[in-house]
Amino acid sequence: MQKIYYVSAPVGAGKSYALLDHIKKSTHAAHIIATQTNAVSEEHASQLSNASVINSEEKGTSARSKLRDQIEDEHSVLICNQQVVLNQFGRSIDRHLYMDEIPDIHKRLQTRSKITGFAKVFLPKIFYITEETTKSFIQIFPTPELDLIASEGFGLFSGEDRELIEEVAKAACSPHHLVYLEAAPWRFVLAGEERKLTFHIMTLPSIFREFDTTTFLGANAPNSLATLVWSKLGLVEFEPHPMGDNLQYNDLSHKADLVNLHYFSELAASKTLFDNKEFGGRAKLFGAVRDAVSRMYNGQVPPHIVCFNNDFLKPENVWTLPNAEIISPDSRGINKFKDRTAAICLAALNDTPDTINFFQSVLGISGEQLATARTYERYSQFFGRTALRDCQSQKTVDLFCFDHELAMFMQKLIPGVKEPRRVDLVNPEPALKKIIRTKQKDMTPEERREYDREKQRLHRAKKAAAVAAEQVAHP
Incomplete structure (x- = not known):
């Protein structure tokens, strides 16, 4: 059975420091660090005296060919993008591989x-x-x-x-x-x-067999998709790497008194909900969220980050608050917002029904496990771009979740943090209540049964989120 090492580190716990310190002390071995962005690669290289950064910015060259050419050169540390090492080289590589952030082993494609x-x-x-x-x-x-x-x-x-x-x-x-x-x-x-047509592509661990050893570094490692799927298939034995002992902390309890959790809706975030005609579309709904956040700060909103789904065009026309930075909801590897003291998440990151069905029917991974491994992980990575990741910061951080379910997950992820507080939305509030009343009063028997099933699903999901967050906080 193939062995893969892992380091499970909450945001800001110092996994990069632990990794670089380990490499500096392992001068007898050759290494490859695979990151998710060129900026992180350059940052790592600046801390090492014998590192070479490989990217594909030069016209007419590919990062893969450059890495292949430099495998045997004098540099003991090569740093490149993760996608480069996921391409097969067809031969053994006498280097230790470190995947800085756990790779996503699933891809959904639809024509x-x-x-x-x-x-x-x-x-x-x-x-x-x-x-x-x-x-x-x-x-x-x-x-x-x-x-x-x-x-x-x-x-x-x-x-x-x-x-x-x-x-x-x-x-x-x-x-x-x-x-x-x-x-x-x-x-x-x-x-x-x-x-x-819809396709689902799964990556197998054999893709890493070319390297001497492979180590994954990232938050939520024991509950990641790679761990769940490859362990269930009996393909990989996962083992903690000793560099994990060099982390600054293993959970976020030290931030509990400095974090305020907020949410806007009891209904779970989804594109269907966001597009409900009762709200007048996403722009009107998100405009109401913007106004609610502004009222909370009496118009003096601190420097903050906000995210939307990528298909919401021109979000800057809606999110007009000063001191705002609109970033991608998939924000792992972004390190430049540690000074921000507020984050507002207005993206629905739940997987498609066919993806959930695929993991359940083909791989035996439940919807709750999938949500913990991917949906909630993406949310927590977004919130972790703030001062939450700065262990030295004593600034209070406000985290705004769209729905109560996500707020409860974040509460479990930060042991000791206060109960989430609901923020009222002035204009859409009647619409939210109307949606609920309509479901309960005017539906056909079949529609009512479907509504009851959805209520049970949400209830189970909330319980699963709490259990999953507890596992993440105390693996």
Whole structure:
């Protein structure tokens, strides 16, 4: 069984310091550090006297080829982007690999357009399928046609869908990936109907076998997707790395008296909720949140960060408060906002229903486990960009969650922090109540049963979030 080491470190616990200190003391060995951004790579290199940073900024060169060329050079530490080392080199690499932040081992791809015309006839000929993995998903195996697409490209499609099919082909022909196709849309295509296709690609741990050792460093490591899936499949034995003993702290309890948790809604954040016509659209809803935050500070909102889903266009037209920085909800690796004392999360980061179904039916990973491994991890990483990650800071930090469920998760993640406080939204508040009243009063029996099921799901999710956060805080 393959072994992978890990360091589970809360935000700001000093995993980078522990890593660099370990490397400085291991002068007899050669290392590769894989980061998520070039800025972090440069920051690490500035702390090491014998490091070489590899990126693909130079025209006509690729980071992969540059790394391959420098594997045997005089530098004992090579630093590059994570995606570079996830490409197979086809030979053993006599270096220790450190993945700074735990890589996401799952990728969901969906065609932008429906499958039409000749593609409906051609695609069934290139996918080799022996039998359905489950009733909901089908595994795709290598074929000569897919191998040709992987190496030569796919001219039948154009734009994003061409790139998607080429990526699926490369993954299906790789020994380090598993590829699955959602069955229901595929059956419609086989029947001659037009549908979008959805693929799920899983990375296998064998992709790291080329290195002497592999170590993952990041928050929530024992509950990460890689740990859950690879352990369940019996592919990896995970073991704590000794450098974890060099962390400054193992939980965020020292910040408990300096953090205030706030939320705006009892209903869970989702794009469906955000787009509900009762609110007048996301712009109106988020405008009400903006006004509520401004009132809380009497118009003097401190320097803060805010995030939205990437498909919410021109958020700066809505979030007009001064001292604001709009950043991506996927903010791991960003280190420059440690001076911010407020964070407002207005992104719905829950996985799609087909993704939840995929993990449950194919891999035996529950929706609650998936939420802890990915959804809540993304939220906590966003909030962790603030002064929360600065162990020396004594500034009070306000964390604004959209819904109560997320606020309760953050409360468990920061042991000893005060109960979350609800912030009223003046304009959408009647709409929130109207949505609830309508569900309870005016629905058909089938709609009422669906509503009751959703209520039970939310209740279970809240309990699971509390348990999961307790596991993260005290692994």
